[in-house]
Structure formats: structure tokens, C-alpha cells
Amino acid sequence: MATTRSFPASGDFDPEPSPADPVRQVRRLRLAGAAGVVVKAREFTRVALHDWGWLPAATEEQRATAEDALLVVSELVTNACLHAGGPEELRIGCGPKLLRVEVVDRGPGDPALRTTRRAGRPGGHGMYIVQRLCLDWGVVHESPAPGAPPASGAKVVWAEVAAPPAWGDGVL
Numbered sequence: 632m633a634t635t636r637s638f639p640a641s642g643d644f645d646p647e648p649s650p651a652d653p654v655r656q657v658r659r660l661r662l663a664g665a666a667g668v669v670v671k672a673r674e675f676t677r678v679a680l681h682d683w684g685w686l687p688a689a690t691e692e693q694r695a696t697a698e699d700a701l702l703v704v705s706e707l708v709t710n711a712c713l714h715a716g717g718p719e720e721l722r723i724g725c726g727p728k729l730l731r732v733e734v735v736d737r738g739p740g741d742p743a744l745r746t747t748r749r750a751g752r753p754g755g756h757g758m759y760i761v762q763r764l765c766l767d768w769g770v771v772h773e774s775p776a777p778g779a780p781p782a783s784g785a786k787v788v789w790a791e792v793a794a795p796p797a798w799g800d801g802v803l
Contacts, residue, residue, distance in 0.1 A: 654724035654731050656683065662708070663719040672708045672721045673701055676732075683725045685794075696795040699764045700730050703790050706757040707734040710742055710788070719785065726794075729766065733789045741770045742788055765790040 660675045662668045680686045680697050688694035704721065711718035715738020724731040744762060745755040761768050768790035775784035 654726040657724045660721040662721055668718060669705055669708050672704050676701055676704045676723055679723050693795045700792045703732055703761055703764055703792055706760050707788055710757045711736040714738055728794050730792045733787050735785050735787050737785050761790050766793050767791050
């Protein structure tokens with residue numbers, strides 16, 4: 632179901648989207664050099680989910696979807712901490728049918744599903760969890776600033792969580 636295909640990074644989010652756009656509101660949290668980034672990212676996301684009507688949830692399914700979104704944020708930010716020197720920014724976009732999570736970092740390489748993952752053993756489960764909980768996920772490499780070294784471009788790891796049925800009717 633999930634792939635690692637490229638998808639426009641939120642730098643391409645249109646500030647005045649059309650009704651057909653999957654994402655209508657975007658929030659950004661700068662994380663570069665901050666301590667406790669996973670906790671900060673989860674709390675930032677929790678506040679956004681409250682503001683966007685995902686929380687408090689009216690049904691068990693809506694609550695589970697919001698918890699899935701928080702887990703995806705935790706996994707992507709943790710992955711950036713462990714493998715990319717830490718995240719620079721968290722971007723969250725909300726639309727009537729999905730929540731888009733993006734984590735920006737400058738680390739080399741792309742996240743991938745580990746083929747040697749073993750149940751009951753720590754590590755190697757993050758992207759597997761993201762794949763299972765999301766509609767899709769991928770990586771986009773942003774171009775470096777003019778005059779900057781080629782390796783200075785950021786990478787955006789993104790994932791999209793489906794809104795639960797009956798959520799969003801008239802919310803956005």
C-alpha cells in the first residue's frame with residue numbers, strides 16, 4: 632500500500648489552495664538544535680489536532696486515528712534523530728481527507744524498510760510502523776540554495792494519515 636515515491640514537499644503547499652487540494656492548512660515547528668524534539672513534536676501535533684477537530688475524538692475510531700497520527704510523528708522525528716543528525720523542521724498539513732506529516736533533515740540517505748526486522752527485538756520498526764499506519768509515505772530531496780554545496784539540500788520524509796470516516800464533514 633505505501634510506497635517511497637516522491638511527492639511534492641510542503642514547500643509546494645499552496646497558501647491559497649483550491650477545494651480539491653488534499654491539504655488546506657499547514658503548521659511548521661522549527662526543531663533544529665532543540666532538545667526533547669520528539670516530545671515537542673508530539674505536543675505541537677496534539678495542539679494542531681485539537682485545533683483541527685481531530686481531538687477530542689467523538690468515536691473510538693477517530694481517537695485511534697489521532698493516536699496513529701501522533702505515533703507517525705514520533706517515529707519520523709525519532710528516525711531523523713537516530714539516522715540524520717536530528718530534524719530541522721516538522722510540517723503538518725491538514726485537509727478534509729488526510730493529515731500530512733513532513734520531517735525535514737539534512738542527513739544522508741533515505742529511510743527504508745528493514746528486511747532484517749525481527750519481532751521482539753528493538754530497532755528497525757519505525758518505517759514499518761509508518762508504512763502500516765499511513766496511506767502512503769516517501770522522500771523528497773529539496774534543492775540546495777543557490778551557491779550552496781550540492782550536498783547541502785534538505786530531505787523531506789513525508790507520510791499521510793487518512794482521516795477517519797465521518798471526520799471533517801464541514802470542519803475544513
